[in-house]
Amino acid sequence: MSSHLPVPELLRGTLDAMILRTLDRGPSHGYAIARAIERASRGDLLIEEGSLYPALHRLLKRGDLSAEWRITETGRRARYYSLSAQGISHLADELRLWAKVSAAVSRVLAPGPARTDGPAPGGLAEIYGAFTKATLAAAGSEAPREVPA
């Protein structure tokens, strides 16, 4: 297991998509969304948890989400967000876009034919091997897997 990674600049725009995808499993409050993203990414993606809230409020304002205050299992008051019809439509758009972009980036970064001037230097061969394994694993995983407790 690699250490926590801050969400890279490239991935910032995908925070909205990750929130929408998480809420597609059912209404949830901000803290639960943060934990769900952490679990789904197996701890590889570390978002600054406070930054979830401006994103949630923006999606709420845009009409992708609705919100209501409820009492949690632990007896606290929390604001629960749920997907609106418009949010579902936007999630579909985001998923299509992400599939296209990630496939395109993977094609560029994927290991190509072997070098003609000898073996790849600096341990690149090893990294290519790991990359292939990870890509195959990702392609095989339909649903996000839960990190074993």
Added chain:
Amino acid sequence: MIASLRQKFAPLLPLRSEERSAIDCEIALELAHHLESLKSDLISQGHSPTDAAAEAARRFGPADAHAGACRDIALKEHRMWQKIQIALILILSLALAASLTVSLSMSRQQSALAEALQAQADIFRAQAQTSARRTEDAAASAAIKSSLDGGVPGADRQLQGLVYITGLVARPGPYSLPTTNLTLWRAVISAGGVSAEGKLRVTLTRADAKPGESPAAFTIEGASAPAEDPILRPGDVVSVMRE
């Protein structure tokens, strides 16, 4: 009805302070719930409460900044509308000030115009008075001429110069000389006649009299003409005095 309208135009209406504090309160509650939940989970994972609080704060990031960002999103329309309202008020006040300035300067111009017209009217009035006076003068001189013509209307009014009648006559002064022959005695009568009783002496000083030459003198008494009644010429001076 009113409630639904209010909801529809909510972003356009000024935000009441209780609405504003309700928004702030909701944001604060939401963020506090997150931090408390995170801290509880960290404690249950074996962190000390102090460590858990510090770790929760680190993972959450700057809470004030996040709360501020949420408030900005919630109040975005209101802020934008407020800015538009302020801009509109500014534009309207500027337009009002400009129109006031224009109307003030216009009224100033109008009063200046009125003064100019008044001055022009005064000038016209003065000119009218002058011309009336001239008309009166002309009428007066016409009367004189008529009298010199022997009071005959329509007589030849062409003038050929002045004669001066002085001394004991009713209206001494210069008289225009008509083209018809005017005699000494008729000139005296034109000047209103003699203004004294008894024997009077009338002298006639010709305009072309040589220096030292004594004027011709005639004696008159009452309303009768002198024995000799010469015809006057331009520049002659007629004096009536006591013997």
